Amino acid sequence: MPLFARLYNFAHWLTQDRSEAEDLVQETCMKALKGFDSFRQGTNFRAWIYRILRNTFLTSRTGLKAAMLSLDDDENNSTEPVAGTTPESILLASVDQQAIQKSLERLSVPFREVILLCDVEEMSYQEISETLAIPIGTVMSRLSRARRAMRSSLNDAGLHGVSRGISQ
Amino acid sequence: MTCDELRSRLEPYVDSELPADELARFETHLRGCASCSAGALSVLQMKLKTRAAGSRYTPAPDFRLRMEQSIRPTRRPAWLTGWFTGNTPKFATAAAFAALLLVATLIWTIRTERDHAFTELADMHVATLASANPVDVVSTDRHTVKPWFAGKLPFTFNLPELQNSEFALDGGRVTYFEHNSGAQLLFTLRKHSLSVFIFREQSGISSVFPVTSTFTKLAFHVETWSEGGLRYVVISDAPASDVHSLSVLLKNAAH
Numbered sequence: 001m002p003l004f005a006r007l008y009n010f011a012h013w014l015t016q017d018r019s020e021a022e023d024l025v026q027e028t029c030m031k032a033l034k035g036f037d038s039f040r041q042g043t044n045f046r047a048w049i050y051r052i053l054r055n056t057f058l059t060s061r062t063g064l065k066a067a068m069l070s071l072d073d074d075e076n077n078s079t080e081p082v083a084g085t086t087p088e089s090i091l092l093a094s095v096d097q098q099a100i101q102k103s104l105e106r107l108s109v110p111f112r113e114v115i116l117l118c119d120v121e122e123m124s125y126q127e128i129s130e131t132l133a134i135p136i137g138t139v140m141s142r143l144s145r146a147r148r149a150m151r152s153s154l155n156d157a158g159l160h161g162v163s164r165g166i167s168q
Numbered sequence: 169m170t171c172d173e174l175r176s177r178l179e180p181y182v183d184s185e186l187p188a189d190e191l192a193r194f195e196t197h198l199r200g201c202a203s204c205s206a207g208a209l210s211v212l213q214m215k216l217k218t219r220a221a222g223s224r225y226t227p228a229p230d231f232r233l234r235m236e237q238s239i240r241p242t243r244r245p246a247w248l249t250g251w252f253t254g255n256t257p258k259f260a261t262a263a264a265f266a267a268l269l270l271v272a273t274l275i276w277t278i279r280t281e282r283d284h285a286f287t288e289l290a291d292m293h294v295a296t297l298a299s300a301n302p303v304d305v306v307s308t309d310r311h312t313v314k315p316w317f318a319g320k321l322p323f324t325f326n327l328p329e330l331q332n333s334e335f336a337l338d339g340g341r342v343t344y345f346e347h348n349s350g351a352q353l354l355f356t357l358r359k360h361s362l363s364v365f366i367f368r369e370q371s372g373i374s375s376v377f378p379v380t381s382t383f384t385k386l387a388f389h390v391e392t393w394s395e396g397g398l399r400y401v402v403i404s405d406a407p408a409s410d411v412h413s414l415s416v417l418l419k420n421a422a423h
Contacts, residue, residue, distance in 0.1 A: 018228075101224060
């Protein structure tokens, strides 16, 4: 099963629950098998199957709850510069994996999924655009806001010096 | 390109989304601006760390088994029905899907292993640059650096003569990749640092890279090759042409 482990990782991050993630992956695979006719040869298979998983999630109980969370007029915000250039930003090297995982958990689903697709699944903006069914410009602004939210979360978690270094 | 313009495009840069012409202007600015270079490095570090932290969950073996079992009964009758009723388009679709799955799995597996190896090496390179003591043997003299590794590694290697080149040797340290010891050498070219990793061919690193390859990922330029039973990997944010120049010097020294 291609992408099985990757799909499971993404599903677990969305649902935050092992059992729900397993159900989500199972339903996604079933839908993909049944609806393979709808997959257009020459288009992006990975974006197609991730879109099925995400749409399935959004119609689940947990997904519906997540969808009700506001994006805080995400699409209307412009992309701001992300990084300052202070030498102490190098201290990011000391941010441990657990702190980043916690900050990812604290993000809203729309922010978490765009970061996962870009940084973890290494999708291009075009692929993310196809997966989330949003314009590339929105991908960029949402990604920027999500990363800013992550740094803010790290800041709240006590890594003030590190976060300050990159948010100025 | 001004510093403000560059900062507004840092994210597309680390996401490898800048068009070629803009990338060239971007890197020209970076080469001459320590402040923007530090900013780019911090955004890149965050991305690498998020990638490592985000690959957190793995499916349980029993779930994988249940999935295989749950899919099989659904698919088999459809295939059999299509086959025995002469409904070949259905069978062809299923076969095409199976082939697609296989190809996608193979591509994904190779890519994942290569990505993992690249991430490890990029992390080591970035960690070295961020360290207060980046190298254990500090010397610009290859006749000091090479003997320092004697007794520390199960192999030896030659270092190039750099007198007539722009490169300078900063030193070296022992490093590890999947429990195999190797050498990390640090070179400087103008304001760029270049790491050269050398491992034995038998270490896991050789199986994930083609015999010779060059690629760019997360704005790092990488060149790797095998020579005399050793695997060399050069990685840097310096232009690809400079990475290649150092690679040529190392290849010549190895002969």
